[in-house]
Amino acid sequence: EAQVTQNPRYLITVTGKKLTVTCSQNMNHEYMSWYRQDPGLGLRQIYYSMNVEVTDKGDVPEGYKVSRKEKRNFPLILESPSPNQTSLYFCASRNSDRLNTEAFFGQGTRLTVV
Amino acid sequence: GNSVTQMEGPVTLSEEAFLTINCTYTATGYPSLFWYVQYPGEGLQLLLKATKADDKGSNKGFEATYRKETTSFHLEKGSVQVSDSAVYFCALSEWQGGKLIFGQGTELSVKP
Numbered sequence: 001e002a003q004v005t006q007n008p009r010y011l012i013t014v015t016g017k018k019l020t021v022t023c024s025q026n027m028n029h030e031y032m033s034w035y036r037q038d039p040g041l042g043l044r045q046i047y048y049s050m051n052v053e054v055t056d057k058g059d060v061p062e063g064y065k066v067s068r069k070e071k072r073n074f075p076l077i078l079e080s081p082s083p084n085q086t087s088l089y090f091c092a093s094r095n096s097d098r099l100n101t102e103a104f105f106g107q108g109t110r111l112t113v114v
Numbered sequence: 115g116n117s118v119t120q121m122e123g124p125v126t127l128s129e130e131a132f133l134t135i136n137c138t139y140t141a142t143g144y145p146s147l148f149w150y151v152q153y154p155g156e157g158l159q160l161l162l163k164a165t166k167a168d169d170k171g172s173n174k175g176f177e178a179t180y181r182k183e184t185t186s187f188h189l190e191k192g193s194v195q196v197s198d199s200a201v202y203f204c205a206l207s208e209w210q211g212g213k214l215i216f217g218q219g220t221e222l223s224v225k226p
Contacts, residue, residue: 004157033213042118042203042216043158058213090157092214100146100165100207103214105157 002027006091006106013081013113021076021109023091029104031094032074033058034066036087037108043090049074081113116141120204120217127194127224135189135220137178137204145206147171147180147187148214152201161189161202194224 004025013019025032033048035058045058049068063085065077074093078085091106121136139147146165150158162171167182176191187204204217 035214035216040218042218043214044216045213048213092158100163102148102160102163103158105150105159107155107157 002104004091004093004104004106006089006109009107009109011109011111013111015082015113016080019078019081019111021078021089021091021111023074023076023106024072025074025091025093025104026072027093027095027104028071029093029095030071031096031101032068033092033094033103034064034074034076035090035092036060037090038087046076046089081111083113085111086113087111116145116206116208116215118204118206118215118217120202120220122218122220123201124221124223127222129196129224129226130193131224133189133191133194133198133222135202135204135222137187137189137217139185139187139204139206141185141206141208145208147178148205148207149176149178149187149189150203150205150216152203152219154200158203194222196224196226198222199224 034046035043037043047066049055089109092103094101094103117140148163149161151161162173164171164180170179201219205214
């Protein structure tokens with residue numbers, strides 16, 4: 001089954017404690033990205049990757065890091081989380097960066113930073 | 115920059131009512147347009163899309179037409195069901211980097 005898998009689904013952590021949210025896709029997609037979803041703001045892109053070892057900032061990259069060492073994996077790293085990073089996070093993958101390709105989303109990770 | 119604006123929610127309807135969720139966009143060039151749906155506790159999934167002006171996307175009884183002259187992509191369904199209760203997102207696909215620009219989402223609740 002084609003899918004994007006994120007872990008964990010829920011995470012509560014304290015300010016400053018480094019964490020990683022994993023994302024893996026089994027569709028051999030080149031393009032992957034991370035979004036955060038906040039009430040009234042929809043989804044905003046944090047980082048994206050167009051292929052292995054190629055990553056770039058989205059609209060809200062501050063406080064986040066990513067890496068793309070393998071095609072299937074695209075982890076999101078918060079080196080020093082802060083309460084304003086409390087949000088619902090989604091990983092997504094697409095076959096290419098062409099305009100009309102469908103994005104497949106993971107089930108989301110609800111992060112709370114206290 | 116590019117942007118998407120959706121009608122505010124939440125929207126509450128009775129079963130079998132007609133649904134319209136308005137979506138307008140601002141974009142340079144010729145973006146592709148999408149509607150995604152998010153059921154409770156799940157990720158987003160594609161509902162329908164349209165890739166050029168006057169295209170009509172349709173799926174599961176939902177329809178939306180890409181109107182370039184009014185920069186709109188309104189979602190419609192003739193008769194909603196309780197199972198349609200979800201959050202609906204309108205989105206456009208930018209050329210650079212393949213980014214999706216989302217509206218703020220509209221929560222739909224359908225009562226029996």
